[in-house]
Amino acid sequence: MTTMNTGAASLSDETILAIEKKVAYRAKSRDDLTIKTVRACIDAAIAAGGAQETAAARDVLAERQRQVTAERWTPAHDDKHSGGDLAQAAGCYAFHACGVYAGMYPVLWPWQQSWWKPTTPRRDLLKAGALILAEIERIDRGSATSAANGEAT
Known part of the structure; x- marks a missing residue:
C-alpha cells in the first residue's frame, strides 16, 4: 500500500x-x-x-463558482487569457486588500477600468483567490492538452 x-x-x-x-x-x-x-x-x-x-476556503470556492455561473467566466473563456492576465488581476486585488492601491486604479490591472471593482479587504482577497484558482486551472488544462498532443510541458 x-x-x-x-x-x-x-x-x-x-x-x-x-x-x-x-x-x-x-x-x-x-x-x-x-x-x-x-x-x-x-x-x-x-x-x-x-x-x-474553513469558511475562507469555502468562500474562495463559492466566489470562483459565482464567477463561472453569474459572470460566465467559464474555463473556455479563461483559456483565452494568456500571459498571466488572471494572476495579474489577482495580484491587483491582493495588493488592494493590504492598502497598496487604496483609492487608486491599479496601473497593472490587465482589463478595462470598468472591471476593477474593489470592495473590502476580505472580499478583494476572495476575488484574488478565485482568480488564482482560475489561472492554475487554465495552466493545468494547457498542460493536459499539451501532454495529450505529445508535446513537452
Whole structure:
C-alpha cells in the first residue's frame, strides 16, 4: 500500500481511489469539473481527518463558482487569457486588500477600468483567490492538452 502525504495526513491508495471515483461521478461537464474536483478533494480530506475546511476556503470556492455561473467566466473563456492576465488581476486585488492601491486604479490591472471593482479587504482577497484558482486551472488544462498532443510541458 502506498500513501500520499498531504502535509496534515497521509492518504491511502483506497482513499485516493475513492476521491477519483467521486470526482468522475460528480463532474457533469468540463466547465464544472475543476470546481467539483476541488470540492470532492476537500470533502475526502476532511473525511480522512487530514484537513479542516474553513469558511475562507469555502468562500474562495463559492466566489470562483459565482464567477463561472453569474459572470460566465467559464474555463473556455479563461483559456483565452494568456500571459498571466488572471494572476495579474489577482495580484491587483491582493495588493488592494493590504492598502497598496487604496483609492487608486491599479496601473497593472490587465482589463478595462470598468472591471476593477474593489470592495473590502476580505472580499478583494476572495476575488484574488478565485482568480488564482482560475489561472492554475487554465495552466493545468494547457498542460493536459499539451501532454495529450505529445508535446513537452
